[in-house]
Amino acid sequence: MTTLLDFVSYSDWVLHTLIWMPILGIIPVLWADEQRVKHVAFWWSAVVFILSLGLWWAFDPTVGGMQMESATPWIESWGVSYSLGIDGISLFMVMLTTFMASISILASFNYIQDRQRPFYALMLILEAGVVGVFLATDLFLFYVFFELTLVPMYFIIGIWGGARRIYAAIKFFLYTALGSLLMLVGILYLVYRAKMFIGAPTFAYSDLLQVPLSGTEQLWLFGAFALAFSVKIPVFPFHTWLPDAHVEAPTPGSVILAAVLLKMGTYGFMRFLLPLFPIAAQHPVVVTTMLVLAVIGIIYTACVAAVQSDAKKLVAYTSVAHMGFVVLGIFALNLNGLQGGLIVMISHGISTGALFLLLGMLYERRHTREIQEFGGIARVAPWFATAFVITALASIGVPGTSGFIGEFLALLGAFETHKVLTLVATLGVIFAAYYMLPMVQRVFFNPLDKQENREIEDLSKRELAILAPLCALMIWIGWNPTPLLDRMEPSVQVVLERLDEAILEDQARVGDEVNEPQVVDGGQE
Amino acid sequence: MIIDFSRQLHYVWALLPEIILCVSGMVILVVGVTGRYREAHLAVEEELESGRSDDLGWLALLGLLGAALANAWLYGVTEVGVNSMIAVDRFRLFSNWIFLLAAVLGILISFAYVYRQRLQAGEFYALILFATAGMMFMVGARDLIVVFLGLEVMSIAVYALTAFNRRDRKSAEAGLKYFLLGAFSTGFLLYGIALVYGATGSTNVAVIGEIISSGEGSRSLLSAAVALLTIGFAFKVSAIPFHMWTPDVYEGAPAPVTAWMSAAVKAAGFVAFLRVFMVGFGDHSIYALWYPILWWLAAITMVGANLIALVQTNIKRMLAYSSIAHAGYLLVAITAANEAAAAGMLFYLLVYTLMNIGAFAIVMSVSHHSEERLYIDDYVGFGWSQPLLGVFLTVFLLSLAGFPGTGGFMGKIYLLLGAAESDLWTLSVILVLTTVVSYWYYLRIAWVMWMKDPETEGQHDRIIVPLPMRFALLVSVGLILYIGILPSGALEFARASIEGLGTFGGGLIGQGP
Amino acid sequence: MIEVLFYVFAAVALGGALGVVWAKSPVGSLLYMVATLASLACIFVLLEAHFLAAIQVIVYAGAIMVLFLFVIMLLNLGHDYQWDLKGGAFSLLSFVIIGLMAGVLVRQFGENAITEPTAGGRAIDAALAQHGAVGAIAQSLYTTYVVPFEITGVLLLVAIVGALVLAKKGGR
């Protein structure tokens, strides 16, 4: 495999292809006639996914830094370059994106009945944007992609969504834009500092890492960045856009939103927040605040989820809880926590994506999402029920599924640093059962007492083809996450080393100030 | 060619674009008066679409082409000395491009309107050309007298254009308001000029700058002068609280005039503002005086305009408030008063011209080239019945909102970079926060036209987009996207245009209020 | 002597200005305006701006004010004796504002009170002596300020065109 990939010099073009190919896909999608457009879109995205599969082999798991890097000057006077790269943190995010994108396009065959061409075009743009977010190693480029994902999602929710779609779409848009624009100011501040330090403006991630920042600056910038990412994740008080967006979005939109868009926030934490502002990120107050928010998110949203009457809203709230685990893992600031967070991200992407798919399929059959309306469906749709139960179990982190590995590692990591908070967070495990099982029960079990429910069809072949790989992945990762963990570890190590070094440097700096206050002449400067 | 104004003829060369514009304006007037009178008949759709309806418009475009050629030619000219009354620097030439572009786009989109509303084409286009010439005088001047006269040429032409549609009482009312307030603010501007003159004894900004930095000149007069000049310019660029005329005038004026003037007049105001303040009052001592004023002006303008825009129902009015908001963003650049900010302002004005005129062009198509269906609710279902126009309008709106992938985004970044150079972080934060507010009203149109289900079918089926307007739209969309994706060329161009402008007062680190 | 004359004319000018604001009818305002203009012309003379004083009377008081009068007559507003001042509070507030504004301006002027003509003033005297009142201005108008002078030509053309278009009756 590796030889084949080398032969076609895969590493040289794959990253660019993954971004630009979906965008180019707009042309055939807009060209195709209305009946065939969905197939065109699906196969196009499938090819993108297949191309991304090569990363598994082409990626060197021993290297912690960026791989397959390429940089082309873009806006030279601002120091902006079109530079891409991949490492262990982004590798799986990219693959998850290409995978979930093609899955959700496949899942929209029935759901999207009108205005198909624009829909699929937007989906492809969205895919390109998200892949770009994960691949960009230039903050400007990152920001562009980060924002770019908003527009297609806005239209996907707003045009193909439910009754309150406009409210949901605008809320989603404004909420996330608010955060990211403040981040933009932060980025510019960073660039301005870099210009003073290096002499030329630069947005390159690797250059910005070199910029020395004082503690206060770091805290402010951390705040700006963290707000953007926290809204995206979303972290507790910024989460209310999510249920609305999820409920109103069409199934494929929800899937993409849950599976990859939320990950952009946590990815940002790992990729930018920790390495760029290591002092602030390790500031006890900051860490505690983030952890407390994460824990509130876990418990609180689980509670809120439990009393939802709309199944989709329930799952939406659970997303917040899951992402709470990710934040918890990240701010454990150790190997277990970070890797656990990454696994939760992957697992959540797959399992919650699958849950939204299943609920979407249910909606296609019954045109309602009210839990009360269902009951006993397992009797008429056993395959459906089986898939749903497996997914639900993965979602609540039953051992043997992907969810467990992530949550376990995240909690394990967090426990090392913050015992009490982790203790509370662990209660989330109970709450997960508290929200998920009643829903499963009321939808799939209980008496089959409604005539409409009797007529529910079981999964079709296409739907099975969608769900089977997802379920297989949930279980496979649950039993053998090591190949994933192996590939992440060096990159996570790099982040952690950066944190450690920063603390040492800071101590050295403080030490200098304390020990040698008498040095007046500028010899040292 | 070297120009040192040792001979009077040099003035002709230096002012060649303006002269060409004035001459072609006069030609159009003459042709318009003597030319064959065209009866507007009802089966005009075809003629409307092709844009053949108005020969005078093409004539005006020809004149603009000539001016453009002259402007390009001026790049080969070398200026000797920096104190002459007429500046032949790249700053002026870049601004000229903006005015020419605005005029070209404005004329291209007004063909059908002029025809439908039976406006006097000759006078209409001539006034646009004269106003453009006025703007060019204004920004090309290093002497406050010329600035003032250019401003008056522009203003009087625009007053007339605003009230041009004699059948429309809104147009007349707008003209009156614009005229009264414009003249009123001119009084302040003039008084400011008088005080500057009294303080320094000169009306040449370069000389004023030198005198101020040498420490001469009465500070007490200067401080009042700066304030009065700020008021005068703030009125022209419609900064809050000198913005009151803007929404009314933009709503009342004929649509193509609104489109054109919202971009061009503002651009002229800003460019002159920048030159006067940076070159004339660029010294640190006096920068400290006007810096907080402009800081607050920018902040209030950004906040206020965006807030009011939220509650507008008329799209022209909403775009008017949006233009005020953009004035706020541009004021940030003037507040920053450094090289990057100045270049950013030029760049932003260029992009703004494209996107604003583009947006208005589509507004005009929707309103059937007259003054109807201007409410945001009239856009329900527009996107789906006219997909291409819908996409274009979406692009314009996203660009106005400053979204990545569009020129508006790059412009905003440039402004923010300029603000960063002067450490204007609070202002930057206000800028981005108000941008978020602005998303709401820009996206509102997007949601109305794409996401709402229309109650009546086919209300947008009879939209005509004449060939010239199509051309204008394609050019603007293409340029906006091009600049949004590959901005380097335009950026470099804007940056190079700033070189040698004069002293820069910006970069007073940490002098935030 | 000159000072006394100045104060007399200043008083008339101010009174006229007040009258413009205060007069009930447009025609009354106009007449007060003419008075102000005339007294200002006299002050111009006192300040050695003879040519401008003449222009002030001929162009301003003569031509422009007559134009106003024409319009007032055209619109048949001459017999309009309606009091059209804004309401009391508004006026009061406006008065406070302009009072403050005047205070600020006067304070600024007072800070560098110059009474004696300086080098510039002497240069004017010299120019007046050499070229006469018209020549002194013409000298710089056609040399230094030739460009603005040309622009005024465009300006007037624009004004004519604008006025023609707007004042023309009805549609085509």
Next chain:
Amino acid sequence: MYNALGISVQGGQATVETAAQFQPFFPGLIILLPLIGFLINGALALRHAQVSASAVRLGGELDLDEGGHLPATHTLPSYVAPGVMLVAFLIASVNFARMLSVELHDPHVIEYWTWIATGAFTVEAAIQLDQLSILMTMIVTGVGFLIHLFSVGYMRDDAGYPRYFSYLNLFIFFMLVLVMGASYPLMFVGWEGVGLCSYLLIGFWFSDREKSDAGKKAFIVNRIGDVGFLIAMFLLFGMFGTLDFVPLFSQAADLEYGSRLVTAVTLFLFLGAAGKSAQIPLYVWLPDAMAGPTPVSALIHAATMVTAGVYLVARSSVLYALSPIASATVAGVGVLTALFAATIALKQNDIKKVLAYSTISQLGYMFVGVGVGAYAAGIFHLMTHAFFKALLFLGAGAVIHSMHHSLHRTNNHQDPQDMRNMGGLRTFMPITWGTMWVATFAISGIWPFAGFFSKDEIIWQTAAFGGAAKAPYPMLYQVYWVIALVAAILTAFYMTRMMVMTFHGASRTGVEEVKHLHESPPVMWIPLIALALFSVVAGWINVPEALRETFIGLGPLTGEWLHHWLEPITEQAHHIQELNLGEVAEQAPFGGGEVTWALVSTTLALVTVLASFQFLRRQNVKVAAEDTELSGLSKVLYNKWYVDEIYDRLIVQPLIKSSRFCWKVIDARVIDGVVNGVGWAARALGFIVSMFQTGTVNMYAFVLTIGALIILGVSVF
């Protein structure tokens, strides 16, 4: 550098060499076979479900009796499911035999693949073969096989037959992972996995809302315990840097005795154990779990899964030995549970409920055993209990099966599980009657049945521990001992009551119904016989030395064989105990040695059984439909001390209410209120500001002038 204690993280590789003599016989297959069974049965189940779904869709049910012969989806599982169990049991037996033949001191760890490896934390997917795990494996596969066999008969008519067996096989798979896993995380996989299967099987008849609810309740309550397990793992990882048993326990011996950390770990572990093994306060799910098919109750909720807690404590014996507080807690909770559950069992009328509370009570005994440091005794009782309780449940299942058939035939909608509707079944079901009496004697602790040996040892060890030289809380243990004795008497009473109400006295089933009562088919009674056999003989593998010495020739087996067998597992714990507590006492608190008290307890039990048999036989039991309201203590006992209601009032309802509050108030009002409020305020502000735009030029000029004045003022001053 990421290990807090600086201990290198390695699996149990060191032990592989020393155990060179022991040749495991495909141990992986033991786990794999049930999994294969699950996959086959699962596939059949899904296939069958599609058929039945189309029948349901048409409005009816799939009636298997109508078709004449059963489809392949129903015949195949009958062979596959018990078959894989049998093979697994045989393989386990071979391994057991091999282990018997060699002196295996250190556990034998077999690694398959690296499960989780983050760089800071590594867990192998490995199984551990040692005396304890092989014993548990034997119990699980052996009892499991018998119950599978029984189920073939019991579930024959059920539409979900293949699904049932797929769940059952999956359960066995997870149970084996639990007992054979070589690390806490792997054990946790089995731990939650069995909980999951329990959930699925309790809610097997998911169309019934109550049964579905019961499954959910079981899962959630179990999860509460699982949190304890998780936290304990986190703590252990922090302490040792590994979660593999072998390196962890070898380091654990070095810990300080009674340190707070160990106490915390063991208490959290016990929280997990209490959840899984239905101890106070987390026992509430087990009685409800009787909603599942009866063989499931036998397998999961009596013989195997619920004993996992005991297994956990025994497995972690080193840690518990280090923490006297935790041990006392374990024993205390155990003994309280034993008494508490026994009191409730006194007044239950549902035959399975009686057995359920009896199970809880017996589990309490096991915890007493492991709590007083008698880990082998706990495991011993676990084993004997597995036999006789499985037997009791299967017997009850046979009764219910028979009752169900007769009620079904006569279209009677009475509850087939209510003992008030039974009586006199002895004549119709002699085998069941006989085997169940055997089990009753066993559970009551009457010599020479298995329960006598195991239970009596626990009671005795409690007494002895209370008298240990340096026992931490001697008084406490004496109280435990007395309670344990009382609970034993109660056990004898309620078991006799159950037997009498079911099998003796006059038949209360009804005239027509009686005709349909019948003994079970062989596939069902053969397991009964087999289990009855074990219930008699199983106790003899661990005859206390004292008894053997006193009553010479009571058995050919060596005394305390199980103790010796488990010695490699428990020796470390015993060593710690001896070091810190000294020798246990030879005498009970009120005097008397082991033999004496054994005699006393068996006599007490026997007397209780006989007396209550005589007393209860004459009592006039009314049919359920005609039974009168209870009052006083009886009512409280009948209503299970109202614990469910109290939990509902104190925990469930407040939780739901606060959840609603969070949603309706905090989320919708406060947070969204702020969000929408900002938007609303912005628009309102915009509206207000736009009020200046009055349309009159004066106003515009006025605003302009104010601005001008402000700017002038600012710049001048």
Next chain:
Amino acid sequence: MITEALVLSAMIFVLGTFGVLVRRNAIIMFLCIELQLNAVNLAFIAFSRLMGIDGQVFVFFVMTVAAAEAAVGLAIIISVFRHYETVNVDNFKLLRW
């Protein structure tokens, strides 16, 4: 006398401003604006006593502008009058908010 002239100009200027603020008649408002321009002229001339002839030249241009403005302004007023039959600015409220 120069300072006095400046003070006079300031006073006439603010009086003109006052007129614009309080009068409703468009023509009179325009007259008040002319008043402002005259104040400016006075200031220029006063300053030109200090600084030279440039101020006077400027006044010349201002007067031209005033004339041009008068032409267009009055034309606009006529145009408005045709629609509204009044020059009272309070009536021009079609465009607001």
